[in-house]
Amino acid sequence: MTAPKDPAAARRPGAPDDSELPKLISDCVHCGFCLPTCPTYVLWGEEMDSPRGRIHLMQQHVEGTPLSEPMVEHFDRCLGCMACVTSCPSGVKYDRLIEMTRAEVEREHRRPIxxxxxxxxxxxxxxxxxxxxxxxxxxxxxxxxxxxxxxxxxxxxxxxxxxxxxxxxxxxxAPPLGKAQPRLPERVAARGTRRATVGMLTGCVQREFFPDVNAATARVLALEGCDVVIPRGQGCCGALSLHSGREEEARAFARRTVEAFEDVDVIVVNAAGCGSAMKEYVHLLADDPAWAERAKALSAKTRDLAEYLVELGPRAERHPLPVTVAYHDACHLSHAQGVRAQPRALLAGIPELTVREIADPDICCGSAGTYNLFQPEAAAELGDRKAAGVRATEAELLVAANPGCAMQISGALARQGVRLPVAHTAEILDASLRGLDRSFLLDRASEPLPPPESHV
Structure with a gap:
């Protein structure tokens, strides 16, 4: 029998104590409450592709079983959507477990070239x-x-x-791309009496592929009385790296983000995965003496846009926006951050706007950061399920608060021959606060649809 691994054997400076893994594993009582919430278990009904099954594999590895190709494949198939975390009656921190396990995979397992x-x-x-x-x-x-x-x-x-x-x-x-937009200024002044000063993360994919979302976010915050600080020195927050087990890369991005935003009291984030990652800096840099307290402070002042606007309270007038929308819960917003009611409350505050719920909101759309790139078949199945749920609402517009979700669901709808515009919560609010016509949002569907793809 292989001897159990020594948790302290290869401790890296600033890395978490590997003895945390077996402690977290022991919290799971294998009750099965997570099974109906797990997207991959819903798709395939395979025990090893459920949170319970993956935790069993983690236990085997902790006890000395080397990482094999099949074992790694089951970990890779996990979306990291955290639906199991919110459904678990025992409080198992599966989010922490899968991130630590993926870091272990990146350190120990050699993938094909x-x-x-x-x-x-x-x-x-x-x-x-x-x-x-x-x-x-x-x-x-x-x-x-x-x-x-x-x-x-x-x-x-x-x-x-x-x-x-x-x-x-x-x-x-890849979303349909318009002309490149000018970069946002480093400071956007509050309209009227200033109520707060906030920092704003512009992101990577959001910044370059969805610049209108960032522009709308800055306008909404300004219209609600916030001076918006947009540091030039900011870059990637490290979300993709963190959620893929690339620990050192994620720490480097985290340190840069901490430095960029240390002079603001609140940081507003409009991408679910980014907000989730920044709230995790407190754990990511916990064992780095030079950065632990600074990271903890950043995590504490990070807010999702909807979360912050509800805390701040409305001041700007909402103009009527007669449109029916379907609201999509991004997993790293609803499960990882617990932000569910706030976006709905903001939408409900817009006169003449109707919100319709999508069936099975807790099941991931299949985007999950890089999941739809590295697990495209499973992602397409989940995307098709979500697109069918969106279509069933008969809404005129889909609202999603994450760029990955917007691309994933738009692609799935296009495969089904459906032309449906997608907007961020910030863009809906922006249209209402500025008194824009509903066509401003609905005309997004004017792009020609690609021909159906037979491979999915």
């Missing part, structure tokens, strides 16, 4: 806004000149799907 190269390409691109910005021009030309439609009709995308499902997923998920 093709997989390593693809992962490295993804993590060398998406957390870097300047690199994404450089990609915008060629990608927009590909979308606007007919090259994309040619690639779809000629079968080139089908070939790409066979050669690299990850690259094919990246092509499918």
């Amino acid at each position: 093709s997989e390593r190269l693809l992962r490295e390409a993804v993590f060398r691109l998406f957390p870097y806004p300047r690199r994404l910005r450089a990609l915008r021009g060629p990608l927009r030309a590909y979308q606007r000149t007919g090259l994309r439609r040619f690639a779809q009709r000629s079968g080139l995308l089908g070939l790409l799907e066979r050669v690299s499902p990850t690259l094919a997923a990246m092509e499918r998920l």
Whole structure:
């Protein structure tokens, strides 16, 4: 029998004590309450693709079983959606368990070279806004000149799907890109009497692919009486790295983010995954003496946009916006941060706007950071389920508070031949506060639909 691993064997400076893992594992009583909330268990009914089953595999590894390909595959198939955390009667911290396990996988398991190269390409691109910005021009030309439609009709995308499902997923998920927008100023002044000064995270994908969301966020905060500080020195918050087990990379991003926002009392975040990651800095840098207290302070002052606006209370006039919307719960907002009622309260405060609920709101849409890139088949199944739920509401507009969710559900709807505009909560509020016509939101659906894709 293999001897149990020594928790202190390879302790790295600033890294968490590995003895935490067996302590957290012991909290699970294997009751099964998590099973109906787990997206992969719902899809396949496979015990090892449930939180309970994965915790059993974690226990095996702690007791000395080496990480095998099948074991790693079960961990990779987890979306990290945290639905199991909110459904667990024993308070099992599965979020912490899966992040620690993924870090262990990255340290100990050697993936095939093709997989390593693809992962490295993804993590060398998406957390870097300047690199994404450089990609915008060629990608927009590909979308606007007919090259994309040619690639779809000629079968080139089908070939790409066979050669690299990850690259094919990246092509499918890319949102329609408009002209590049000017960068937001470093400070946006409050309208009327200033009520607060807040920092604003601009993000990576949000900043480069959804700049209108950031512009709307800054306007809404200003209209509600906030001076908005947008530090030039900010970059990626580290969410993608943190949730993928790339600990040291995540810590480097976290330290830079802490430095950028130390001079503000509140940090407002409009992307669910980013807000969740920043609230976790308190754990990520807990064992780094130089950064622990600074990280703890940042986590304590991080707020999701909807969370903060409800705390602040409304001041600006809401103008009528006669539109029916379906609200989608992003997992890292509802499960990881516990922010569910606040977005609905903000939407309910808009005259003539109707909110419809989507069936099975706790089941992930399949985006989950990089999940829809590295697990495209499972992600597509979940996306199709979510798109069907959205369609059943017969809403005119989908509201989602995370860029990954917006891309994932839009792609699934397009596969089903449905043209439905998607907007962020900030954009809905912005339209109401500025008294814009409903067509401002609904005209987003004017982009031509791609032809249906047969591979999904």
